Amino acid sequence: MAEVFTPSWICNAQNNLIDSAWFERKNVFNxxxxxxxxxxxxxxxxxxxxxxxxxxxxxxxxxxxxxxxAPYITSRYDTTTGKFIEVENRIGLLDRKLRIINENIEESNEWLEATKSAYKKTYAYEWQGDSLLLARESLLFTFIENYKYKFEKEPLLKSIQDIAEIISWNVWQMDGLKGVVPFSCGEIKTKTVNLFGEEETNNSFCKGCVSGNIFEHNGIYCLITNWSSTGLKGKKIRFIDLLQNKHQSINGK
Known part of the structure; x- marks a missing residue:
């Protein structure tokens, strides 16, 4: 499989389109x-x-x-050159949220709570495990670097662990076309006994893989957390159930 690396200036241009629509004006961050x-x-x-x-x-x-x-979420470095980008010049979706927090909060506990909220509302999925590891690492280092940038000291281990817990649920490995853990779909083997007392083995394929219906796979469907409850406790839900709810809403069911 090939890996595509998007230059930071392109990520910035596309993220700017999102913010231009949200703010109803251009050039908000850069x-x-x-x-x-x-x-x-x-x-x-x-x-x-x-x-x-x-x-x-x-x-x-x-x-x-x-x-x-995850270059669209956090831009610690340009993925095409490896060049480090300073905190104040970053252009990722999460980077922008953290800039807003840095500009509007001075007290550390309030800053931490706002930052947790920002992380809880930022999601990403990836098929390949090595890239997923780098994405999670980037999000975690982004927190540490922003805390040091704001308060000129290291965050507490407990604060780092809380952010890591959020990242572990919000950035996950998934086959985006199926909504399941990669390669988790498979054949189903059933054994029956015929009229002559002979044991027969029947093989059937994953319905979702055959039909292309994302809701019919026999693989392991990926879970994410609904962080609407307080603290780090949240309801675990299947990612595809969000798609199901969206589908029902569109069709008025």
């Missing part, structure tokens, strides 16, 4: 310089529309599909 394949960070504090607050922004749900090393 100004693109397309001919140089880079951007110039806006240094001024981000202003919000009258009908929206900074808390609304950090609690917006964001999902990167087939995320690889």
């Amino acid at each position: 100004k693109e310089i397309p001919n140089q394949k880079k951007w110039k960070t806006n240094q001024e504090k981000v202003e919000f529309p009258e009908n929206k607050s900074w808390r609304d922004y950090i609690n917006e749900t964001r999902l990167e599909i087939s995320c690889g090393e």
Whole structure:
């Protein structure tokens, strides 16, 4: 399988489209310089529309599909060059949420709670395990680096562990076309005894793989956490059930 690495300047341009729609104006976080394949960070504090607050922004749900090393979520480095990007110049979806938190909160405990909320609302899935590991690592280091950037000291181990717990549920391995753990679908073998007392083995294939119906696979469906409850406790739900609910909503059922 081939791996595709998206340059940070392209991630930035596409993330800017999301924010232009949300803020209803352009160049909120930075100004693109397309001919140089880079951007110039806006240094001024981000202003919000009258009908929206900074808390609304950090609690917006964001999902990167087939995320690889998750460059759309956090841009610690350019995936095509390996060049490190300073905290204040990062352009990922989570980076932007953390910038907003840094600009609006001074007290460390309040900062930690807001940051947990931002992480809980940021999701990604990836097929390949090695890329998934790098994505999770990037999200964890992003937390540590932002804490040090804001408070000029290391976060407590307990704070790091809390963020790691969220990441472990929100960034997961999945075959995005099936909603299951990769390669977990398989043949079903059933044994029966015929009229002559002879044992027969029957093989049947995964219905979902045959029909292409994401709701009929016999593999291991991936679980994520609904963080609506307080603390780090949340209801475990199948990712495909979110698709099922969306499908029913569209069809008015």
